[in-house]
Amino acid sequence: MLDQVHDYDDSKSLTVTAATSKLVVEGVSKWFRTPRATVHALDNVSMQVSDGEVVCVVGPSGCGKSTLLDIIAGLTKPDAGRVLADGHPVTGPGRQRLVVFQEPSLFPWLDVFGNVMFGLGLCPELSSVERREIAHRYLALVGLEKFERAHVHELSGGMKQRVALARALAPDPQVLLMDEPFGALDAMTREHLYDDIQRIWSDSCKTIVFVTHNMREAACLVDRVLLMSKAPGKIIQGFDIPLPRPRSIYDVELVSHAGRIADSLRGTVGGGVPE
Numbered sequence: 001m002l003d004q005v006h007d008y009d010d011s012k013s014l015t016v017t018a019a020t021s022k023l024v025v026e027g028v029s030k031w032f033r034t035p036r037a038t039v040h041a042l043d044n045v046s047m048q049v050s051d052g053e054v055v056c057v058v059g060p061s062g063c064g065k066s067t068l069l070d071i072i073a074g075l076t077k078p079d080a081g082r083v084l085a086d087g088h089p090v091t092g093p094g095r096q097r098l099v100v101f102q103e104p105s106l107f108p109w110l111d112v113f114g115n116v117m118f119g120l121g122l123c124p125e126l127s128s129v130e131r132r133e134i135a136h137r138y139l140a141l142v143g144l145e146k147f148e149r150a151h152v153h154e155l156s157g158g159m160k161q162r163v164a165l166a167r168a169l170a171p172d173p174q175v176l177l178m179d180e181p182f183g184a185l186d187a188m189t190r191e192h193l194y195d196d197i198q199r200i201w202s203d204s205c206k207t208i209v210f211v212t213h214n215m216r217e218a219a220c221l222v223d224r225v226l227l228m229s230k231a232p233g234k235i236i237q238g239f240d241i242p243l244p245r246p247r248s249i250y251d252v253e254l255v256s257h258a259g260r261i262a263d264s265l266r267g268t269v270g271g272g273v274p275e
């Protein structure tokens, strides 16, 4: 067991892996300055993610997980350090790195189907018939085939999150960045999705970075869990999850991995601290 847990120092391996990694985060720091305070959100964060690897980031509320995902997505600029995707510096958002946000951000003037079709606008190589077929397929996958013509304001929070998930999956990005993508779903829908998601991810070999507060979810879905400290966030520990797939969240070994991560997380406390 112990050999699967390691204190985190990715800086040593970064030089070697930068050329081959799908994503490299190199010494990223971030401060948010507001009229009231300056918040040191991220402190010298380094990590690398291999092509096709699924990695999860966990940590106390306010430790900078969403900020880190936004920086990897190219939506927020770091104050220090950089992100490389396929060896190229990330300077803005791109079609191959799509994000599912913590708060589902749907277009209220489009219905459910229209929202997923909008995402597919990123794929000009697809015909309109192909786009429609893909949109139907992903909405069925997240269990919303009967709500395709519903308006956004008619949906529950969990349903909105499922539309956001379908919208991000449909264009088939190489990298998927997901911020608590299942947080708003009820337990049964979530467990159902874990099965589907494992199948889709293993078929498509996507590179995925996601954030969760649910340790069993992390152990179920990922190859590696990275634990962040309280703010200013830095990565302090890594956990390999070398279990065969598909995994059940009721699997005894999986629950034991989740327990170890939860124990380490309990050792870190606190939130964003104004300087």
Ligand SMILES: Nc1ncnc2c1ncn2[C@@H]1O[C@H](COP(=O)(O)OP(=O)(O)OP(=O)(O)O)[C@@H](O)[C@H]1O
Pocket: 032, 033, 034, 039, 041, 059, 060, 061, 062, 063, 064, 065, 066, 067, 068, 102, 231, 271, 272, 273
């Ligand atoms: N746009 C912003 N302006 C000012 N402060 C910000 C901004 N975005 C984030 N912060 C601050 O940066 C810190 C990290 O926030 P972030 O949202 O990344 O945390 P998190 O780990 O995702 O938390 P949670 O688990 O609650 O979602 C917090 O203290 C937050 O208040």
Ligand SMILES: [Mg+2]
Pocket: 065, 066, 067, 102, 179
């Ligand atoms: Mg967050």
